[in-house]
Amino acid sequence: MIVALDHVQLAAPAGSEDVLRAFYAGVLGMTELPKPPVLAARGGCWFASGGAVLHLGVEADFRPAKKAHPGLVVSDVDTLAERLGAAGHPVLWDDNLPGVRRFHSEDPVGNRLEFQAQA
Template sequence: MLSAVDHVQLAAPPGSEDKLRAYYQGVLGMTEISKPPVLAARGGCWFAAGAVQLHLGVEEDFRPARKAHPGLRVTGIEEYAGRLRERGADVVWDDNLPGHRRFYSHDPVGNRLEFLEPLPGD
């Protein structure tokens, strides 16, 4: 029986760890978590915010995820979108999900990310 999503992994090109740290820590406000040494040798980096974990793994023939994406639930979505904009990230609002406010953004290597918050009463 499935009980939870442990993490979501996105791909990244070799040598992009500093850009990823700047974005996932500096823009999104996540904390970098240590990878086990055997996995750290492969490159990439892992981040967490509360129970949410995103793992960025190095892929030699990298292509950003432009359609596939993690959906990240946010509290205070207007303020969070402002935080991203203030730090230079794109914010593209989408009103097509009933009962939610949501927007999309892209990390510095082009991966798509969705941020959403249920509307009050839903």
């Protein structure tokens, strides 16, 4: 009886919190959420914007997600693509889903992200 998606968790290497903050808060404009103290001790960080919540958790044997990814709906897909490109992140447009303007990119630790225009 699922009624909503609470968050998506992505893995990150230990010690990557500063680059994650620079990307998710700085480049994407998301707000960092405080983690409960018990969870904060494990490292990582949480971010939210609109209804999207991403948890970046430290994984000892980290390997970036190259196929699995969150699909994030954005209000201005072209401006975000320009911002990501200017910050040195890949912007790979994908027209394989008819009627959806979207592209893929990567966060600073290599996790795949999809951004699509708001309908």
